[in-house]
Amino acid sequence: MSLGLAPLPGVRVSLNELVALRHHIREFQLFSTASRRSPLVGLHHSRLRGRGVDFDQVRAYLPGDDVRSIDWRVTARTQEPHTKLYHEERERPVFILVEQSRRTFFGSGERLKSVLAAELASLIGWAALAHNDRVGGLVFSDREWHEIRPRRRKQSLLQFLNRLSHANQLLSSEHWSPGQEPFTIALRRSREVLRPGSLLFIICDERALGDQSEAQLSLLARHNDLVLMPLSDPLDHHLPQTGRLRFAQSGRELRLDTDLPSLQSGYDQIAEKRQQRWRNLAQRLAVPLLPLDTRQTGLQQLVQHLQPLSGR
Known part of the structure; x- marks a missing residue:
């Protein structure tokens, strides 16, 4: 069961909060139905x-x-x-890969990236279950991952959300250096457990994408449909001009003068290259890209991403 810690709004998320999100799934349309076409055309129906x-x-x-x-x-x-x-509708398992690593324990907006990731995973899970799909997922952190096989049962989704809330409440600013990139490990594990033709939602930190993880995503896209959902914070893309700053961690120290134009420009360029890499990947794999950030709730951003599409 989840830890008995009192959740802090935007900082921690509880199982009860994730369960309560089931009441909002009618506010956005993620999957096709008999009377309504999915905004993400082709994700849940055969291309035949x-x-x-x-x-x-x-x-x-x-x-x-x-x-x-x-x-x-x-x-x-x-x-x-x-x-x-x-x-021609085909049964398609829905699998949600969601990150709860230390790098997601950050946010300058309304919520931390870890909370935003949990909100999105819950909304997608409840929407898939309401569509009578088999739902499962994998929650990964710096140290471990927990996998729930796709099943068409509320108990299975609750088990996944319980794992998710538990991982969320364990997050802290404690320094941790994993031996291998956790995102790559989680993607490799997903390849082992997913059946061909699954629909895979990737909810991760924008900074998680590297050479190895990109290769794993390419392999997954050969036999599955992907939806890429990288998470960011405004501070990931632009440094505020606040003068000299000092950062310290684990005995190491870093000093920056954020008023330097060269520092601002270099930081912005790195951020743009990171975003462009996601765009290039989505274009190459021909999969939807839904970038999200910490300034709004997961629900608000799903509605914004999907409503313009459904109105076409």
Whole structure:
């Protein structure tokens, strides 16, 4: 069970708070339904365009299309033949990879990145369960990871959220140097347990992406659909001009003059390269990229990301 620590708003998150997020899943549309098309088109339905169970769209008739699927109303209105397309739904496990490492124990906005990650994982989990999907995930920190196999049961999702809240409450500013990048280890483990055709949500610190983790993501994308959700804080992208600053940790000290234009410019360039690397990866793998930051709740940002898409 989760630790009995009192959660601090924006700093810690409790199991009860993660469970309560189930009441907000109607505020955004993550998956396709019989009556509504998913804003993230193609994530939850077969890419096959055949006769299936749910109507998908109408497009101009092409040679070879089944004449029985011609939409006569649209054809009459446009004076051009149009055909109805259907999608064939396939069962698809939903797997949520969520980071709770020491680097996510940071935030200058409304919440820490670790809290934002937990909120997002919970919202996605409840939305998937409401869509009657099998849901599972992997929670990883600097020291360990906990895996929950995808199942279509509320108890399974609660077990995942319990692991998530427990890992969140264990986070501290204590110095820890893992032997290997935890994100890479978690991705490698995901490759071992996921069945082909799974839908994988990647919720991690923006700074987690490196050569090894990028290679693992490329391998995962060969047989699964990915949604990349890197988390950042405004201070990850730009240093405030506050004069001289002193940082100390584990006997080491760093002094910076944040008023130096060269320091500001160099910091901004590093941040831009980091963001561009995510954009390049998403483009190369042809997967959705939903960057999020600590200035708003996970719910607010999901709504903002998905509503413009659904309105097209």
